[in-house]
Amino acid sequence: MDLNQKALALWNDGKAAEALELLFRAIDEEPSEKEGYYNLISLLIAAKKFADAKAVLEMAGEKFAAEESFLYAYGNWHYQQQHYTEALNNYLSVFQQQKSIFKGEAAAMIGQCYLALHQPKLALAYLLEAEVYHPEDTMILLMIGNSLLQTESFLDAESYFDKVIALDEKNAEAWFKKGLAKRVLQQDPKEGKDCLQKAKQLDPKQFLTYAQQLKEIESVVTKKEE
Incomplete structure (x- = not known):
């Protein structure tokens, strides 16, 4: 070794x-x-x-010199300090290299940067590219689902949370977000409630932090009903 x-x-x-x-x-x-x-x-x-x-x-x-692994590492250095615009520039430099071995990873991090910068449509474009390289990465699938929620593509979002649950049935966030999507889509109320309850059972502490999201989704539902 x-x-x-x-x-x-x-x-x-x-x-x-x-x-x-x-x-x-x-x-x-x-x-x-x-x-x-x-x-x-x-x-x-x-x-x-x-x-x-x-x-x-x-x-x-x-x-x-401009070795891509260190460009990618610079992106991580900026990202971990919440310098999202600077991190984005580093990751884009890596992603744009024709034969980059970090292309999938860079696409995922570009997506994360755009999510942090509140640009879910741009995030989605790169996260879908990242999915091609890592189709069973639950973090990437979750981020795609979250981007779809933010762009109000609720049915597609639900399908991505289902993908996560199929790979990791104990993923509390996926169960919670699936419940939110079902609520907005006005699907079977019991199914939506069961998803939220499953999330609460899996991670009761984290569930408390979702309370604000639940309020926000309820306001979306109210507007749709009106």
Whole structure:
């Protein structure tokens, strides 16, 4: 097992400091290997050590120029600090590369940026592209469903929440959003109520945070009924 693999194993075991130390050692021992830099940057971002991550990003940028993995990592660096416009520019630079190995991931992150910037139609265009690369990624499917909810395409949204539930029947958010879609579509009230109850059983704490969304959806229903 090389130093990168050992570091990632340590990280997964919750040994963050040891993992980072090992990755610093990896780039010292093999300064021409891109993998060590990318892994170190990713873990520093995950640890919210943004200043350290930027220093390594700049070092990698000098060594490897416009390498797409580091453009993508810069996007992550901005995204995790809620610099969504800057992150979007990085991810678009990756997505627009003809033979990008990060195309699906970049499309998903572009979609997330547009959702954060309250532009669900643009988000949807890229998330549907991301689905082509990752058809069973529940996070991507959820984001598509959420984008469809925001654009009031409720029937299509429900179908995406069904896809999530088929892959992960314990996904509380999918059950809740499915219940909301059913409520707006004025489908069988019992089915909608059962979906909401299922979400509450799966994640009672998170269910409380959905209360505002439930109020908003009720106002949409009221307008439709009027």
